[in-house]
Amino acid sequence: MQDDLLLRYSRHIMLPQIEYAGQEELTQSHALIIGAGGLGAPVAMYLAAAGVGTLTICDFDQVDLTNLQRQIIHTTAAVGQNKALSAQATIAKLNPEVKVYAETIRLNEDALAGRVSVADVVIDCSDNFVTRYLLNQLCFNHKTPLVSGAAIRFEGQLSVFDFRHEDSPCYHCLYPDVGDDQELRCADNGVFAPLVGMVGTAQAAEALKILLDIGHTMQGRLLLLDALNAEWRTIRLKKDASCAVCGH
Numbered sequence: 001m002q003d004d005l006l007l008r009y010s011r012h013i014m015l016p017q018i019e020y021a022g023q024e025e026l027t028q029s030h031a032l033i034i035g036a037g038g039l040g041a042p043v044a045m046y047l048a049a050a051g052v053g054t055l056t057i058c059d060f061d062q063v064d065l066t067n068l069q070r071q072i073i074h075t076t077a078a079v080g081q082n083k084a085l086s087a088q089a090t091i092a093k094l095n096p097e098v099k100v101y102a103e104t105i106r107l108n109e110d111a112l113a114g115r116v117s118v119a120d121v122v123i124d125c126s127d128n129f130v131t132r133y134l135l136n137q138l139c140f141n142h143k144t145p146l147v148s149g150a151a152i153r154f155e156g157q158l159s160v161f162d163f164r165h166e167d168s169p170c171y172h173c174l175y176p177d178v179g180d181d182q183e184l185r186c187a188d189n190g191v192f193a194p195l196v197g198m199v200g201t202a203q204a205a206e207a208l209k210i211l212l213d214i215g216h217t218m219q220g221r222l223l224l225l226d227a228l229n230a231e232w233r234t235i236r237l238k239k240d241a242s243c244a245v246c247g248h
């Protein structure tokens with residue numbers, strides 16, 4: 001690592017849980033971020049700032065004026081641009097050491113499976129059940145750790161499904177039924193601006209810990225955040241033996 005990189009990452013290298021070897025590990029890592037919206041924005045920015053060497057960011061949507069209230073990776077000038085490209089441009093200014101692949105079209109299942117298979121960690125920053133279930137299945141198939149997050153109104157959720165461990169529950173254990181009718185979207189329900197930052201930043205922290213293999217992740221636990229009343233609750237999450245995805 002060159003001198004300017006040692007300086008850039010010095011506050012990480014000082015941490016005994018990371019040190020030089022951990023930072024080097026991050027540099028060699030590849031994170032797949034699905035969605036460059038409210039959650040994807042802090043995830044992408046923190047992983048880039050922290051020096052994760054390669055990021056693949058998938059978003060086929062365009063930046064809209066209504067996004068700017070919370071999707072802090074996008075600027076007013078980026079309205080109308082593809083979100084993955086807008087995120088790539090912001091990261092280029094934040095940390096040019098990071099290689100960013102921007103996926104600007106909707107990936108089919110095979111293409112997405114290919115992206116999952118080469119990633120060290122997948123961060124689900126999507127806003128719909130179809131994508132969440134598909135990512136869960138693909139991560140399970142490839143034994144890739146999945147950091148899952150959701151945020152709507154003042155309510156947030158976070159968990160880690162680390163499929164490298166046999167006893168890890170999965171997203172389908174948590175939500176066994178596919179129900180399009182229960183889909184909650186920001187466009188219809190509203191979302192408190194910093195809520196996506198609170199959840200997304202926690203997702204970034206979990207992803208970094210997975211890449212560094214340090215501490216305890218949220219595997220087997222679900223974080224429920226009520227930002228309106230400042231309540232952070234953690235509940236146990238067990239693997240469902242009859243789960244259609246990860247059960248026997």
Ligand SMILES: [Zn+2]
Pocket residue numbers: 169170171172173174239240243244245246247
């Ligand atoms: Zn399961």
